[in-house]
Amino acid sequence: MNLAFIINDIKTEKSDYTTVHLALTAHRMGHKIYLIGAGELAYTTDGRMSAQAHTVKDTKYKSSDVFLKVLQESEPVNITSDDLDVLFIRNDPSDDQNDRTWAQNSPYVFGQIAMKNGVLVLNHPVTLPNSINKMYFQHFPEIIRPKTVITRDQNEIEEFFKEQKNRMILKPLQGSGGKNVFLVEEKTKKNLKQIIEAISRDGYIIAQEYLPKAKDGDTRMFLMNGEPLKVDGKYAAIRRVNSNGDIRSNIHAGGHPEKAKVDEAMLKLADALRPKLIQDGMFLIGIDIVGDKLMEVNVFSPGTLNLMSTEYGVDFCKAVIEAIERKIHYKETYGENVDNATLAIL
Known part of the structure; x- marks a missing residue:
């Protein structure tokens, strides 16, 4: 099985990231793996997805540190969708929201091309933009979610704050890793305006019920x-x-x-x-x-x-790769009679 992972950038990838461990696990299981940065994708004149991809030789790697170092130091190779069985989209769009906004959308845009070329794309690239x-x-x-408003209006946030008895969480609509997440309560409400201004620089604000x-x-x-x-x-x-x-x-x-x-x-x-x-x-x-x-x-x-x-x-990573192997078996068995979205969750 030829399996490619789309990441943000090979230079910023870290050895303790789940994607690296998934790739190393797949490599150890005998599969050909590639890592592709969001800016290394392309579209060819004959309608195929192509990429400058990073890969490794058939060597046993004892650690994810060595494995990633070899990937980062490798010369990229040109591949197309014809070379792949699976494309696994694993970039974090929020990491590119400031300096590389164009890179946020490219994985699922090119993922849709790869899907049309017959590649199994995970997660389903048509719904990922949503x-x-x-x-x-x-x-x-709604019953399983905290009470929430999403807005850029300071008055709406202040009103929600009162409804929540002067305690709420504020965070950006787009973000990850706990960046710009604030607990606002009675003793900190004097800073509410500044917090709203800080978060709203990057877009919409989520005001959310605080759960004790x-x-x-x-x-x-x-x-x-x-x-x-x-x-x-x-x-x-x-x-x-x-x-x-x-x-x-x-x-x-x-x-x-x-x-x-x-x-x-x-x-x-x-x-x-x-x-x-x-x-x-x-x-x-x-x-x-x-x-x-x-x-x-x-x-x-x-x-x-x-x-x-x-x-x-x-080994949870092994279970994930085994699940992908089964999907490829189903795809080979049924061909185009089962679509990408269905295969993705079988």
Whole structure:
């Protein structure tokens, strides 16, 4: 199987990223892998997707550090969609929202071309544009979401603040990793105007109900093919615990991981997401849960899967690659009789 991953940029990729671990796992399983930066895609005169891709030779790599270093130092090779079985879109659009806005859309634009060329594209590139920011989150059942308004109007935010009894979360509509996330309460409301101005420089603002349980952190859970990812009875889920005094639990924002106890409330919440995920062809996503509420849905590049594998002593990355292998088997068996969106969640 020839499997390519679209990332933001090979130069900024890190060895502890989930994408690198997925690629290394696929390589160890005997597959040909490629990493493609969002700016290394192209369209040929004969209607094919092409790319300057980074790959490795048939060498065994003991660590993701060495594996990534070889990829970063390799001379890119030109490939086209004819060389690929699978294209896995794993870039983070929010990383390019300031300096490379053109790179936010290119993966799913070129992904749609690759799909037409017969490549299996994950997640489904036709619906990915709908989820480029946190507005996608609002398409899920209201009963499992915190109360939310999305606006750039200061008066609306102030009114919501009063409705929430002077405690709310403010964050950008597009962003990740806990950037520009603020808890506004009675003692900090004097800074509300400045916070709104700071966040609104990058676009719309999410004002969200504060959940008291958030002080204890959140749970990141992976869903694959619309269901919780599970290996040997262990769920791909991890608690992300806040640093002292910090409302953010994202690992990149200083939170630390702990084993998660997946309860019935979490499983019911995940099940409520399933119809929409299946409809949209979302193969692998990460959801963030506080109590019985859904806080975020990450369909582009959810991380921590490698941390979960280490924490629980099972290989979640291998389970993901095995799932992709099955999809290719189905594709070879049924040909064009089964579309990309359906294959993505089988």
